Amino acid sequence: MKQCIACGMPMKNPEDFAMGDSTKDYCRYCCRPDGSMQSYEEKLFSLTNFIIKTQGLEENVAATAAKSMMAKLPAWKAKASI
Template structure:
């Protein structure tokens, strides 16, 4: 099973891949409509918003948490 390099999501079916392209190493949630991968800043904002809403915490705390999580993933390691 492949894991998304940008968010860590398990990719277990064709529908998990952007444009159903199994050659991609990132998931549909980390892709733009054209299939290209989103930037770190785009994912950071999305993850932080989702985390804040799902866990009912302040956005600044969610943003820090999202940063800590994302920077450990393969797509973003070269950024540090």
């Protein structure tokens, strides 16, 4: 089982992968409509909103949590050290 490099989601089934392509390293939630991976800023925005929606945190707290989570993922490690 692969894990999304951009959000950490487990990818077991073809529909979990971006565009249903199991050769991709990122999931359907981390891709743009054309199949390319979202940018750091796009993912930070969507993950922040996901945390607000699911955990009820305030935006600034959710953004801090999202940045912390993303810093541990392969797609964003270099971005976190900037």
